Amino acid sequence: MALSALRFIQESKKSEIACLQQLLQLGELVGAVSQMIHVLQRERGTANIYLCSHGDIWREQLNERALEVNAAEQQVNHWLTTHALTNLNIANASRLFSRIALLLHSLSTLPQLRQRIFDLSIGQPDAMNAYNEAIRTHLALVFETADISGDPSISRALLAMCSFMQGKELAGQERATAAAGFAARQFDASAHQQLLGLIEGQERCFQTFAEFSDPLCLAEWQRQTRQDRSDFERFRRIACTLTKPHGEPADIALRWFSVSTARIDGMKVVEDKLEDALKHSCRQRINEAQASLALQQQNIDQIPQPDSHYTALLPPQLSRSVLELVEQQSRQLQALDAELSRLRVLLAERKAVERAKGLLMQHHALTEPQAHKMLLDMAMNQNKKLSEIADAVLSVSALLGEQRA
Numbered sequence: 001m002a003l004s005a006l007r008f009i010q011e012s013k014k015s016e017i018a019c020l021q022q023l024l025q026l027g028e029l030v031g032a033v034s035q036m037i038h039v040l041q042r043e044r045g046t047a048n049i050y051l052c053s054h055g056d057i058w059r060e061q062l063n064e065r066a067l068e069v070n071a072a073e074q075q076v077n078h079w080l081t082t083h084a085l086t087n088l089n090i091a092n093a094s095r096l097f098s099r100i101a102l103l104l105h106s107l108s109t110l111p112q113l114r115q116r117i118f119d120l121s122i123g124q125p126d127a128m129n130a131y132n133e134a135i136r137t138h139l140a141l142v143f144e145t146a147d148i149s150g151d152p153s154i155s156r157a158l159l160a161m162c163s164f165m166q167g168k169e170l171a172g173q174e175r176a177t178a179a180a181g182f183a184a185r186q187f188d189a190s191a192h193q194q195l196l197g198l199i200e201g202q203e204r205c206f207q208t209f210a211e212f213s214d215p216l217c218l219a220e221w222q223r224q225t226r227q228d229r230s231d232f233e234r235f236r237r238i239a240c241t242l243t244k245p246h247g248e249p250a251d252i253a254l255r256w257f258s259v260s261t262a263r264i265d266g267m268k269v270v271e272d273k274l275e276d277a278l279k280h281s282c283r284q285r286i287n288e289a290q291a292s293l294a295l296q297q298q299n300i301d302q303i304p305q306p307d308s309h310y311t312a313l314l315p316p317q318l319s320r321s322v323l324e325l326v327e328q329q330s331r332q333l334q335a336l337d338a339e340l341s342r343l344r345v346l347l348a349e350r351k352a353v354e355r356a357k358g359l360l361m362q363h364h365a366l367t368e369p370q371a372h373k374m375l376l377d378m379a380m381n382q383n384k385k386l387s388e389i390a391d392a393v394l395s396v397s398a399l400l401g402e403q404r405a
Contacts, residue, residue, distance in 0.1 A: 198368020
């Protein structure tokens with residue numbers, strides 16, 4: 001029995017290594033999705049300027065943005081075709097597959113969307129909502145990957161990356177929303193409220209990122225925020241406070257897009273570093289697990305083997321050695337489970353809030369900041385946590401869906 005226990009101790013470590021190697025591969029997918037989101041965000045902003053200028057500005061740039069998105073899409077497809085996803089030995093793989101299916105479907109809708117934009121047969125709000133939804137499906141895949149991780153250090157890296165990518169998406173929405181206003185040379189009260197909500201949302205996401213980020217990525221973000229953003233802040237104040245930007249140059253939409261793009265490109269630098277940190281964490285944990293497995297084998301080799309005629313009666317020394325290995329493995333797993341449970345609770349709350357916002361946006365035609373504010377107001381009025389309100393929204397939605405069925 002003791003020798004069987006030793007074998008399963010080693011099998012446990014081998015399984016851990018296999019899962020870590022698969023997380024490393026999924027980290028590469030997260031990197032490809034990150035690039036896809038980045039170019040989609042730029043295409044969205046370009047489309048807003050084109051539509052709000054009634055086709056007078058940036059038709060050629062729209063073609064360039066489409067080519068960039070197509071190149072990023074090829075990288076995602078290349079990863080999917082070169083990795084045997086059906087062999088994934090990880091929890092919640094079915095949800096991951098569903099997210100990938102939704103992502104691929106969203107990409108299939110882009111050619112028709114672009115044609116409608118070129119033809120000016122779609123309004124700016126509808127076009128932006130279509131891009132927003134496509135990007136949401138990409139971000140949902142990254143969140144699902146974070147939920148799969150069974151290692152606390154990797155979960156922290158994924159949470160930091162998820163939070164930062166979400167903040168960057170809100171920055172992209174701010175760029176696109178203000179670009180539309182500047183191109184149309186008009187901001188209404190709704191646009192002001194939406195921009196203020198997007199700014200607040202960014203700060204919230206970046207605070208969560210700072211909590212879980214590794215020191216190098218956090219230092220890079222702090223360096224980015226110290227750079228001179230005076231032009232950006234001036235344009236931001238105009239967009240958030242004025243109804244009509246009188247006295248501003250005719251190309252103010254292009255100037256805004258340039259300075260806000262410089263800021264978002266700086267965020268992409270941080271995002272790339274977060275991807276590198278994620279992969280480094282995976283490789284480090286793989287090396288540690290492999291070293292632990294080798295040490296286990298050494299310890300097993302040093303355990304005196306019982307007489308083959310008396311395998312049922314193991315010497316006390318052998319029993320103690322086996323027990324020490326089992327207890328050591330158990331302590332390590334308990335420590336990992338305790339930290340992982342905390343991270344998974346936080347991640348589950350974040351996912352619930354995102355899903356609840358998506359439902360409110362879909363059923364009430366709200367923007368993301370408006371949906372978030374609605375959840376916050378309900379939480380404040382009922383004196384409950386935001387995640388509790390999100391769970392209630394999801395439960396009501398599920399109940400209504402069952403009743404309709």
